[in-house]
Amino acid sequence: MPPLTADKTMDKLVSLAKRRGFVFQSSEIYGGLGSVWDYGPLGVELKKNIKERWWRSMVHERQDIEGLDAAILMHPKVWEASGHVSGFTDPLVDCKHCKNRFRADDPRIKGTPGQPDGQCPVCGSKGTLTAPRQFNLMFKTFMGPVEEQAAVIYLRPETAQGIYVNYLNVLQSSRQKIPFGIAQIGKAFRNEITPGNFIFRTREFEQMEMQFFVKPGTENEWFGFWREERMKWVEGLGIRSGKLRWHQHGPDELAHYAKDAYDIQYEFPFGWQEFEGIHNRTDFDLSNHQKHAGKKLDYLDPKTNERFVPYVVETSAGADRTALVVLCDAYREEEVRGHEAAEGEGGGGGGDQRVVLKLKPSLAPLKAAVFPLVNKDGMPELAHRIHDDLRRHFNVFYDDGGSIGRRYRRQDEAGTPFGITIDGQSTQDQTVTVRDRDTLKQDRVAAGKLVEYLTQKLAG
Ligand code: ATP
Numbered sequence: 001m002p003p004l005t006a007d008k009t010m011d012k013l014v015s016l017a018k019r020r021g022f023v024f025q026s027s028e029i030y031g032g033l034g035s036v037w038d039y040g041p042l043g044v045e046l047k048k049n050i051k052e053r054w055w056r057s058m059v060h061e062r063q064d065i066e067g068l069d070a071a072i073l074m075h076p077k078v079w080e081a082s083g084h085v086s087g088f089t090d091p092l093v094d095c096k097h098c099k100n101r102f103r104a105d106d107p108r109i110k111g112t113p114g115q116p117d118g119q120c121p122v123c124g125s126k127g128t129l130t131a132p133r134q135f136n137l138m139f140k141t142f143m144g145p146v147e148e149q150a151a152v153i154y155l156r157p158e159t160a161q162g163i164y165v166n167y168l169n170v171l172q173s174s175r176q177k178i179p180f181g182i183a184q185i186g187k188a189f190r191n192e193i194t195p196g197n198f199i200f201r202t203r204e205f206e207q208m209e210m211q212f213f214v215k216p217g218t219e220n221e222w223f224g225f226w227r228e229e230r231m232k233w234v235e236g237l238g239i240r241s242g243k244l245r246w247h248q249h250g251p252d253e254l255a256h257y258a259k260d261a262y263d264i265q266y267e268f269p270f271g272w273q274e275f276e277g278i279h280n281r282t283d284f285d286l287s288n289h290q291k292h293a294g295k296k297l298d299y300l301d302p303k304t305n306e307r308f309v310p311y312v313v314e315t316s317a318g319a320d321r322t323a324l325v326v327l328c329d330a331y332r333e334e335e336v337r338g339h340e341a342a343e344g345e346g347g348g349g350g351g352d353q354r355v356v357l358k359l360k361p362s363l364a365p366l367k368a369a370v371f372p373l374v375n376k377d378g379m380p381e382l383a384h385r386i387h388d389d390l391r392r393h394f395n396v397f398y399d400d401g402g403s404i405g406r407r408y409r410r411q412d413e414a415g416t417p418f419g420i421t422i423d424g425q426s427t428q429d430q431t432v433t434v435r436d437r438d439t440l441k442q443d444r445v446a447a448g449k450l451v452e453y454l455t456q457k458l459a460g
Contacts, residue, residue, distance in 0.1 A: 009269035009328075009331070010197065010198060010269050010270065012331075012355075013198070013269075013327060013328065013331055014198050016331070016355065016357075016413055017043065017198075017327070019413070020042055020410075020413050020414050021040035021041045021042045021043065022039070022040055022042045022043035022046065022327070022365075023037050023038070023039055023040060023043045023198070023199060024037065024038045024039075024040055025037060025038070026038050034203070035192065035196065035201065035202045035203050036202060036203055036204055037198070037199050037202060037320075041365075042365040042366070042414055042415075043323070043365075045365030045366070045395060046323055046326070046327075046359075046363060046364075046365050046415075047206070047319055047320070047323050049362065049363045049364075049365070050237070050319060050322055050323055050326065050363065051185050051206075051208060051319055053233075053236075053237070053362075053363070054185070054208045054233070054317070054319075055067070055183070055185065055208075057233055057236075058181075058183040058208075058210050059183050062181075064176065064179065064180045064181060065180065065181040065182065065183050065210065065212075066170050066174045066176060066180070066181070066182050066183070067182075067183055067184070068162065068163060068166060068170060068182050068183070068184045069184060069185075069186065070159070070162025070163065070165075070166060070184060070186070071162065072155060072156050072186065072187060072189075073143070073153055073155070073156075074153075074154075074156060074161060074162065074165070075153075076152060076153050076154065077292055077293070078161050078165060078289075079138065079154050079161070080292060081285075081288040081289050081291070081292035081293070082161050082164075082257070082285060082288065082289075083256045083257060083284075083288070084136075084138060084154075084157060085136070085138075087256035088136060088137050088138060088157060088256070089134040089135055089136050089137065090103055090104075090134075090135055090137060090193050091103065091104035091105070091132035091133065091134055091135070092104060092132060092133055092134075092135040092193060093109070093113040093114070093118075093129045093130050093131070093132050093133075094129070094130045095120040095122065095123060095125065095128050095129055095130075096128045096129075096130065097120065097123050097125040097128040098120060098122050098123035098125070098128075100120065100122045100123070101193065102121065102193070102194075103193050103194050104132035106121065106194070108121035109121055109129070111126070113129040113130065113131060113132055114129065114130060114131025114132070115127070135193065136191075137157060137190045137191050137192065137193075138154045138155070138157050138189075138190070138191065139154060139155040139189045139190075139191050139203075140152050140153070140154055141153060141154075141155065155188075155189035156187075156188055156189065157188055157189060157190050158188050158207065158209070158316070159184045159185075159186045159187075159188055159207045159209045160209050160211060160281075160285070160314060160316070161285070162184060162186070163182045163184055163209070163211045164211065164285045164286055164289055164312075165289060165293075166182070167182065167211075167213060167286070167297065167310075168297060170182050171213075171299070177302065178213050178214060178215060178299055178301070178310055179212065179213065179214045179215065179218070179222065180212070180213055181210050181211060181212035181213065182210070182211050182213075183208075183209070183210040184207075184208075184209055184210075185206065185207070185208045185209075185319065186206065186207065187204060187205070187206055187207075188204075188205060188206070188207050189203060189204050189205075190203060190205075191203060197268070197270055198324065199320045199321070199323065199324050200268065200270075200273065200320075200321060200324055202320060205318055205319070205320045205321075206318065206319035206320055207316060207317065207318055207319065208316075208317045208318075208319050208322075209314065209315070209316045209317070210314070210315045210316075211281075211312050211313075211314050212226060212312065212313045212314070212315075213299075213310035213311075213312055214310060214311050214312070214313060215301070215308065215310065215311070216283065216308055216309075216310070216311050218311075219280055219282070219311040219312075219313055220280075222313045223260065223278065223280050223313050226278055226313050226315050227246075227262055227278050229315075230264065230276060230278055230315050230317075231244070231246075231264060234264055234276065234322075237322070237325075237326055237360060237363065238326075238329070238330075238359070238360035238363070239266065239325060239326070239329045240329060243266055243267045243329060244264060244265070244266060244267075245264075245265050245267075245272065246262050246263070246264065246265070247262065247263045247265050247272075247274065248260075248261070248262050249261040249262070249263070255279070257279070257281050257282075257284045257285060258279045258280060258281055258284075259280045259281075259282050260279070260280040261277055261278065261279045261280070262277070262278050263275075263276065263277050263278075264276040264277075264278075266325045266328070266329070268324070268325075268328055269328060275317065275318060275321040275322055275324075275325050276315065276316065276317035276318070276321075276322070277314075277315075277316045277317075278313070278314070278315050278316075279313070279314040279316065280311070280312075280313055280314075281311075281312040281313070281314050282311050282312070283309040283310065283311050283312070284312075285312065286309050286310060286312070287309050290309065297309060326359065326360075326363060327357065330357040330358045330359045330415060331355070331357060332355070332356050332357075332358055333353065333354070333355055333356075334353070334354050334355075334356060335352070335353060336352045336353070336354050336440070338440065339440075340352065340405065340408065340440055352405075354409055354412050355409075355412065355413050356412040356413070356415075356437065356438075357412070357413065357414065357415030358415070358437070358438055359415035359417070360460075361417040361418075361457060361458045361460075362458050362459070362460055364414075364415045364416060364417050365395065365414065365415065365416075366395050366396065366397045366411070366414055366415075366416040367394040367395055367396060367416070367417065367418065367454060367458055368390060368394060368396050368397075368416060368417070368418040368419070368420055368434075368454060369396065369397040369398070369399055369407070369411045369416050369418075369419050369420065370383050370386055370387040370390070370396060370397070370398050370399070370420045370422070371383070371399055371400065371404060371407050371419060371420065371421045371422065372400050372421075372422045373404060373421055373422060373423040373424070375400055377424065377427065378427040379422045379423070379424075379426065379427060380400065382422050382426055382427055382430075382447070383398070383400070383422040384398070386420065386422065386432065386447055386450065389450075389451070390420075390450060390451065390454070393451050393454075393455070394454060394458070397411070397414075397416065399411070404421065407419070408435065411437070412437060415437070416437060417436070417437045417438075417457070417458075418434050418435065418436065418437065418454060418457065419434070419435040419437070420432050420433070420434055420435075420450065421433045421435065426447070430446060430447045430448065431444050431445060431446050431447065432444070432445060432447055432450070433445075434450075434453065
């Protein structure tokens with residue numbers, strides 16, 4: 001098959017995501033809302049599986065990390081202290097002629113914005129671009145009935161600050177000692193100027209962040225530790241290792257709070273891009289909150305009696321971007337040979353094309369689909385009984401529509417790892433066939449052993 005261009009692959013993925021109910025454009029019947037997306041029945045399961053995997057490895061499997069769910073709305077002074085009011089900005093230019101707005105570093109801009117040679121990439125006018133102005137990426141709203149400056153609050157642009165302002169509450173209530181961490185999954189909002197690439201850069205998204213509080217002087221060691229841990233976790237999602245790499249931020253890339261930062265990048269169809277960052281945030285946030293709030297946020301080490309403001313190593317991942325990594329990595333177009341090609345819609349035994357999401361079974365939204373071969377001879381009754389039984393353990397789908405080949409293809413696109421077919425033999429001896437999505441091999445399994453069979457296959 002000829003190699004796909006980047007755009008085509010993304011277009012195909014976006015269309016599969018819609019067709020199978022992973023992701024829909026927000027407010028689609030009104031023409032959509034820019035860079036905001038809704039997760040459908042399969043998408044919500046996929047994202048939930050990723051988030052649960054993260055929570056399990058970060059919170060449940062570790063004794064030194066606690067969970068938190070802080071509110072999205074926070075005191076506006078939080079964002080002054082954190083540097084987001086003054087520093088969370090992108091330089092923007094406007095075209096006075098066509099009224100479009102661009103990032104000042106948009107590669108399509110020719111010449112210098114604000115100068116006569118600056119050329120608008122949309123309408124082509126020269127000298128109509130303004131000089132760059134700083135634009136804050138935080139969404140503003142008003143709290144209470146009066147829309148005045150004093151009532152301005154922000155939708156959080158990162159979940160981390162909810163952790164910092166609660167760090168003493170968590171420390172004291174959980175009786176943790178430093179080093180320890182706080183983990184949180186939640187929505188964040190950024191009024192991005194150049195959003196795009198599907199769910200890669202959106203204006204509303206979910207973050208999975210963990211802040212690890214350490215004694216100053218030990219942060220480099222912990223920084224190394226968390227880099228290793230996070231890469232292991234990402235590899236555990238089943239991502240091909242050749243598609244993953246590290247990127248260390250140069251001095252001009254570092255966020256206003258960071259002293260050192262590494263991104264985990266994935267090779268998306270549109271190029272290598274970050275989907276998780278590990279940051280050494282020093283004592284930047286806690287010291288600033290201490291100053292702005294006028295409250296002590298230092299820690300008394302019970303062993304040495306030293307007092308210090310902890311340093312923070314942050315691991316910050318996007319749940320949506322990780323879901324996109326998982327989807328891109330799983331997407332395959334294949335030629336099917338052998339018995340399925342002969343049974344498939346193409347028929348004729350000469351081969352058949354299929355689109356398949358080779359999702360790690362434990363991440364797949366649906367774990368199995370149950371198919372009565374035909375809708376008669378006792379097969380639907382047995383199939384319903386099996387479906388009811390499996391549903392108590394797994395998210396399982398029932399499908400009796402169309403040829404068996406067509407039903408397999410639909411589940412291939414959904415990434416469902418197992419297809420359970422109830423055929424003529426099943427009603428005689430209570431066995432079914434289990435078809436493996438990736439190898440297309442079929443096992444004959446006793447209906448009563450299906451829960452055990454699937455449990456084993458779904459582990460990991
Ligand atoms: P980028 O430069 O790509 O916008 P960033 O460096 O600003 O990302 P961080 O502030 O480090 O990102 O956020 C941590 C993680 O949150 C990112 O790795 C990404 O997975 C996720 N994230 C950040 N911004 C967005 C967004 N607009 N849409 C979706 N996910 C995002």
